Amino acid sequence: MIRLIIRKEEIKGEMKKIGFWFVVLMLFAASELRAQQEVQFTQYIFNTLSVNPAYAGYKDQWFAQLALRNQWDGLDGAPKTGQFSIDGIVSPYTRNVGLGLQINSEKIGPETSLSVYLNQAYRIRLNEEDTQRLSFGIGVGLLQYGLDGSKFRPVDETDAALSLGNESVWKWNLRLGVYYYSPKWYAGVSLMNVLDKEDTYLFNSEDANYNIYHRKHLYFITGYLFDLNDSFKLRPSLMLKEDFKGTTSVDINGMLIFNERFWFGASYRTGVDIWKNDYTDYTPVKTSKTNAISGIVQFYATNNFRIGYSYDYMLNNLSSVENGTHELTLGYTFPKRGNRLLSPRFF
Numbered sequence: 197m198i199r200l201i202i203r204k205e206e207i208k209g210e211m212k213k214i215g216f217w218f219v220v221l222m223l224f225a226a227s228e229l230r231a232q233q234e235v236q237f238t239q240y241i242f243n244t245l246s247v248n249p250a251y252a253g254y255k256d257q258w259f260a261q262l263a264l265r266n267q268w269d270g271l272d273g274a275p276k277t278g279q280f281s282i283d284g285i286v287s288p289y290t291r292n293v294g295l296g297l298q299i300n301s302e303k304i305g306p307e308t309s310l311s312v313y314l315n316q317a318y319r320i321r322l323n324e325e326d327t328q329r330l331s332f333g334i335g336v337g338l339l340q341y342g343l344d345g346s347k348f349r350p351v352d353e354t355d356a357a358l359s360l361g362n363e364s365v366w367k368w369n370l371r372l373g374v375y376y377y378s379p380k381w382y383a384g385v386s387l388m389n390v391l392d393k394e395d396t397y398l399f400n401s402e403d404a405n406y407n408i409y410h411r412k413h414l415y416f417i418t419g420y421l422f423d424l425n426d427s428f429k430l431r432p433s434l435m436l437k438e439d440f441k442g443t444t445s446v447d448i449n450g451m452l453i454f455n456e457r458f459w460f461g462a463s464y465r466t467g468v469d470i471w472k473n474d475y476t477d478y479t480p481v482k483t484s485k486t487n488a489i490s491g492i493v494q495f496y497a498t499n500n501f502r503i504g505y506s507y508d509y510m511l512n513n514l515s516s517v518e519n520g521t522h523e524l525t526l527g528y529t530f531p532k533r534g535n536r537l538l539s540p541r542f543f
Contacts, residue, residue, distance in 0.1 A: 235265075235302055236267075239492065239506050239525050241419075241433055241451065241492075242527065243281060245281050245283055245296050245298060246263075246279065246298065247386060247417065247435070248373040248375055248384045248415065249315035249316070249371045249373045250317045250331040250333030250384060251283070251296075251317070251333065252283040252331075253284055253286075253293070254331070254375070254543070255284070255529065256284075256285060256291060256532075256541070257285075258284030258529070259527065259530070260280075260281070260527065260528050260530070261279075261525055261527040262280050263277075263278070263279040263280075263523065263524070263525045265277040265278075265279075265521065266522045268510075268520075268521060270518050271514075273304065273305035274304070274518065276303050278301045278302075279298065279300045279301070281297065281298040283295060283315070285319075291326075292319050293316070293317070293318060293319070294333075296314075296335075297312075297314055297315070298313040299312050299313075306347035307341070307342070308343075309339065309340070309341050309342070312339075314336050314337070315334070315335040315371070317331045317333035320332075331373075331375040333371075333372070333386075334370065334372055335370065335371035336368070337368070337369045338367075339367045340364065340365070340367075341364070341365050342362065342364045343363040345362065345363065368391065369389055370390035371388050372386065372390060373386035373387070374386070377543055380420060380421050382418065382419055384416070384417045385416050386415045411439065411441070412439070413437060414439075415435065415436070415437055416435070417433070417434070417435045418434050419543060430451070430452055430453070431451045431453060431461075432451075433449045434447065434448055434449070435447040435449075443468060444468050444469070444470045446468055447463055448463065448465075449461065449492075457495060458494075459492070459494035460492065460494075462489065462492065463489070463490040463492060463506075464488075464489050465487040465488045466487055487512065488508045488510050488521070489508070490506050491507050492505075492506040493505055500529045500530070501526075501528050502526075502528075503524075503527075504525040504527070505523070505524055505525075506522075507522060508520055508523070
């Protein structure tokens with residue numbers, strides 16, 4: 197009886213925390229959501245921390261990953277991105293608190309960016325077997341944006357509005373997320389760039405007028421795991437990315453898993469018009485919504501070290517001027533001593 201009363205009090209406490217985080221997330225989500233595109237990783241399906249801070253600690257072990265992405269290979273000034281992340285749990289007994297560090301660097305033509313995010317997730321246990329958890333996450337980040345005006349190629353080099361120097365700015369930002377998982381399926385929603393406002397420009401000095409700015413992004417992710425037989429599993433997944441400015445980005449993925457060691461599959465990325473967006477009012481040319489198709493492989497070289505590679509082939513006019521997108525990931529899981537995972541981590 198005493199144990200039951202204590203358990204009820206714990207549940208009440210957890211529900212109060214759920215209510216608090218839900219209200220906070222919805223308040224931010226209800227605000228105006230407009231944004232430029234976030235960094236797009238094809239292999240986010242192996243490490244969802246890049247799109248949802250509530251994922252921190254999901255694997256119940258400390259996990260580190262390095263990702264290198266060369267987008268639109270062969271195109272001058274195309275995006276080149278590097279990312280390092282590490283996350284795990286800091287409460288070994290309850291496993292309720294997860295922490296994650298994420299460092300991201302990107303270069304696109306004259307523009308560079310560097311971000312460092314510290315993510316924390318509170319993970320609520322939902323059943324006695326501890327196979328289901330609901331996580332609420334927050335990420336606090338420091339970002340540095342740079343612009344090298346000397347790399348512009350203007351038609352009129354005497355343009356007074358064009359600066360040939362370097363611009364640099366530092367900003368703070370926040371991410372919020374909710375993530376649920378069980379052995380068979382997962383779902384999550386997250387809001388990125390919470391502190392950004394539409395009239396907050398990255399570069400807008402007296403010498404130049406570069407109206408470049410980042411705005412909020414909303415992500416929804418979900419996936420399921422099918423047991424085909426003793427050797428094969430199928431893991432389809434879906435990601436929606438919305439900036440409420442252009443078309444909604446949709447990623448449809450399918451991974452076949454052999455003996456829990458070899459992963460291979462494909463991804464299809466496209467755009468859909470869920471509702472009327474601002475760009476439809478002033479864009480005279482009908483843009484292509486079809487984006488890319490990707491091939492993805494991953495294998496475990498050891499029980500703790502994995503290697504992933506993906507290749508994106510563009511399905512629009514960009515395919516005639518670039519040679520595809522290459523992405524390489526290296527991941528390492530730090531083993532726990534004297535403990536065993538309750539179930540393999542496929543998400």
